[in-house]
Amino acid sequence: MRVKRRDYKLLKELVYTLVSMIPVGRVVSYKDLSIITGISPRIVGRILKENENPIIIPCHRVVRADGDVGGYSGSGGRGFKKKLLELEGVKFKDWKVEKSYFWDGLNKMVECA
DNA sequence: ATTTGCTCAGCTC
């Protein structure tokens, strides 16, 4: 399912909203966001990168499906992202988040809807 | 565990 280009702006808002819903100490994969929004995972990353309100959007809580930290365009890069997550209570195994920290709340919400 | 191929919106040439 693809979204019309005209809706791209709304799509961004949706992504931001979803991301801002992630509880502390939990993470969500780009893949899940891509499924929910109906766009490809890369575009999710692009949207986060282009986010207009970095303050209310905890981009660091979005990681790759493999558990890998992924990239980060903010200050400090990936290292800072990892540190931030650890600070919130997420434990890492090398550079990967343990699966138990993935949050499936979004998927459940979508199932409900 | 590592390499390869695919994806799709945006930017550049």
Added chain:
DNA sequence: GAGCTGAGCAAAT
């Protein structure tokens, strides 16, 4: 208009 570039994914090796 054609080609390159990613904050990724999944399958094959």
